Amino acid sequence: MNETRSLHRRSSSLLRRLLFGYWLGATLLLVLLLSLIDVFERHREVVRAGEQASEVVASSMAVAMPSGLRQSLVEAYGKTSGRRGADGLNLLLVVDGEGRVAYSSRPAWRMLPIRDPVFSFSETSDPEFRAVVDCFRLNRLDCVLLRSSNIRLATGGLTVVRPVEMASQDLGLPRQRFLVVVNFDAGLIWVNLLGDVLVWLLVSMVLASLLAGFCWLAIAMRLLPRMAEEAQTDGLTRLSNRTYFMEQAITLLAAAEESDGSYVFAILDIDHFKRINDTYGHGCGDAALVAVSAVLKSVTRPEDLVCRFGGEEFALLISAPKEAGRKAMERLRIQLETNPVRYGGHRLTITASIGVVATTDCGYNIDYLYAVADRALYQAKQEGRNRVAWFGGESITRLRLSP
Numbered sequence: 001m002n003e004t005r006s007l008h009r010r011s012s013s014l015l016r017r018l019l020f021g022y023w024l025g026a027t028l029l030l031v032l033l034l035s036l037i038d039v040f041e042r043h044r045e046v047v048r049a050g051e052q053a054s055e056v057v058a059s060s061m062a063v064a065m066p067s068g069l070r071q072s073l074v075e076a077y078g079k080t081s082g083r084r085g086a087d088g089l090n091l092l093l094v095v096d097g098e099g100r101v102a103y104s105s106r107p108a109w110r111m112l113p114i115r116d117p118v119f120s121f122s123e124t125s126d127p128e129f130r131a132v133v134d135c136f137r138l139n140r141l142d143c144v145l146l147r148s149s150n151i152r153l154a155t156g157g158l159t160v161v162r163p164v165e166m167a168s169q170d171l172g173l174p175r176q177r178f179l180v181v182v183n184f185d186a187g188l189i190w191v192n193l194l195g196d197v198l199v200w201l202l203v204s205m206v207l208a209s210l211l212a213g214f215c216w217l218a219i220a221m222r223l224l225p226r227m228a229e230e231a232q233t234d235g236l237t238r239l240s241n242r243t244y245f246m247e248q249a250i251t252l253l254a255a256a257e258e259s260d261g262s263y264v265f266a267i268l269d270i271d272h273f274k275r276i277n278d279t280y281g282h283g284c285g286d287a288a289l290v291a292v293s294a295v296l297k298s299v300t301r302p303e304d305l306v307c308r309f310g311g312e313e314f315a316l317l318i319s320a321p322k323e324a325g326r327k328a329m330e331r332l333r334i335q336l337e338t339n340p341v342r343y344g345g346h347r348l349t350i351t352a353s354i355g356v357v358a359t360t361d362c363g364y365n366i367d368y369l370y371a372v373a374d375r376a377l378y379q380a381k382q383e384g385r386n387r388v389a390w391f392g393g394e395s396i397t398r399l400r401l402s403p
Contacts, residue, residue, distance in 0.1 A: 015219060023212040030204035031197070038196055043158070046088065047150045050160025050182040053077060053092055057103070057180045058164040071103050071110065078105025090123045090157070091183040094164075097144050099136030102178060114181075123157035123185050132161060132181055144177040158186040234308040236286060237293035242315075245307035249317050249366045252305070256319075257364040264325030265369040266316045266356040267377045268292075268332075271385040273312035276348065284343040285312075288350055291341045299332050315370075322358040329356050329388045337386065351386035353377055361391055 056077055060070050078092045092105035095114050104110045112118060115137045124130075128148040135143040148161040159181060166176040232244035240248070249265075256263055270276075270292060277285040289312065296306045296314060305317040318328060333354060341348045355377025362372050372391045380389035 015216075019212050019216055022215070023208045026208035026211055027201070027204045030207055031200050034200040034204065035193060035197060038193055038200070042192060043150075046158055046184050046186070047160055049089065050150075050158075050184065051162065053089070053182045054160065054162035054164060054180040057092075057094055057178075061164055061166045061178070067102075071107070074103045074105055075107060088185040089182065090185050091181075093181040093183075095132070095136075095144075095179040095181060097177055099143065124159070124183055126157040126159055126186070128159035128161055129157065129181065129183060132159075132179065144179045146179060158184045160184075237289055237308045239293050239296065239314070240305065240307035242307060242309050245305055245309070245315060245317075246366060248305055252317065252319075253359065253364040253366055253369075256359065261319065261359075262321045263359045263364075264316075264318050264320050264322065264328070264356060265359070265366075265373055266318075266325075266329055266354055267309065267370070267373045268296075268314040268316065268352050268354045269377055269381070270312040271351045271353055271381075280343065280346060280348070284341075284346070284348070287343045288312075288341050288348065291339065291350060292336060292352070295332070295335050295339055299328070299335055322360055325356065325358060326388075326390075329354055333386070333388055353380035353385045354388045355380055355390075356388060357391040 057074065060073050074092055074094065078089060089105070093101050093109075093114070094103035096102045099114050101110055101112050101114060109118065113136070115133050119129075119133065128150075131148075132143070132146060135146060145163050146161050147163060148159060150158075150160060161182075162180045164178050164180050166178070232240055234241045253263060255261070270288060273285065273288070276288055289308070292314065293306075293308065296316070300306050300316065300318065303319060305315075307315050309315045316332075318325065320328060333352060336350055336352050339350070341350055355373045355375070357369050357372045357376060359369070362369055376389040376391050380387045383389065
């Protein structure tokens with residue numbers, strides 16, 4: 001008989017598991033999202049560093065200077081970036097239109113063809129670097145116009161490719177095009193990311209905990225009470241349902257037995273309810289059930305238990321001695337008979353048969369009380385309906401009402 005409490009516990013347990021799964025999933029999703037944002041941002045920083053190197057080379061070619069000085073500038077830039085360690089610069093090459101390295105951050109590689117095997121190391125295995133090598137290997141004329149897209153995430157190496165030009169002819173120098181190839185060790189992106197993963201994990205756990213806590217508060221304050229109310233209430237009449245009624249009755253009767261208290265248990269059945277449904281429709285039957293429930297609410301106290309037991313049957317458990325119960329049940333029967341139901345232009349008089357038993361006669365076992373009250377209800381129907389019948393064949397005389 002503890003189905004409602006058991007359902008509530010199961011619902012709470014399920015909700016906690018769902019929220020834990022939500023918290024875990026949200027944490028992992030946030031870690032992944034923040035890590036991806038970090039990777040893309042670091043990727044953009046490397047691309048910007050490559051573009052900056054290209055701008056340095058382009059600036060050096062915009063003015064007249066000896067090639068040795070320009071080579072020294074490229075070397076110095078490469079060393080400076082290497083000492084900073086922020087960009088992870090591997091190699092800075094300036095390739096001419098014939099595919100030879102005109103300037104390099106590594107002096108020993110100057111004047112080597114870009115397709116030379118010396119450039120075949122792991123960091124230069126990325127598609128952008130290979131595209132430059134393959135272009136010159138095929139002797140294409142547009143190689144110095146190549147430009148990397150830089151839209152992919154690097155795994156081993158990342159290369160930024162930008163075309164540049166020598167000083168224009170109005171400075172008295174021949175026009176010449178070069179290709180700046182800036183290669184970075186993309187592994188630094190992932191190494192630096194690993195250092196941030198713990199931070200992102202902690203941040204994600206805090207954010208996910210706040211979200212899960214907010215959801216729990218919202219559910220605990222709104223959904224769980226609503227679920228509990230729905231589990232305990234009949235949807236049509238908004239009275240207690242049978243399960244909740246029986247649970248509460250067991251608790252009240254157990255306390256009454258210890259304190260020698262008195263209760264009256266009654267079963268109420270609407271007379272000729274099937275006839276109402278068949279004659280006026282189920283909508284009218286529902287209206288009758290609602291009207292009866294309204295009367296039950298009006299004549300009972302907040303501490304009394306009232307429920308729709310099922311169909312057209314209702315049950316009551318009121319704290320009262322037997323004599324007071326007699327008056328209460330008859331008053332209830334009269335109240336029902338004098339409150340007609342109006343539906344679809346019809347005015348229907350609703351009567352009910354009531355079977356009643358007192359704990360002073362039958363004890364405090366709710367199942368037994370129900371069985372005895374059900375027999376009394378059957379007696380009330382056999383005697384003509386619209387009456388109150390008590391356990392033991394004793395019946396309250398039905399008051400005649402003027403038509």
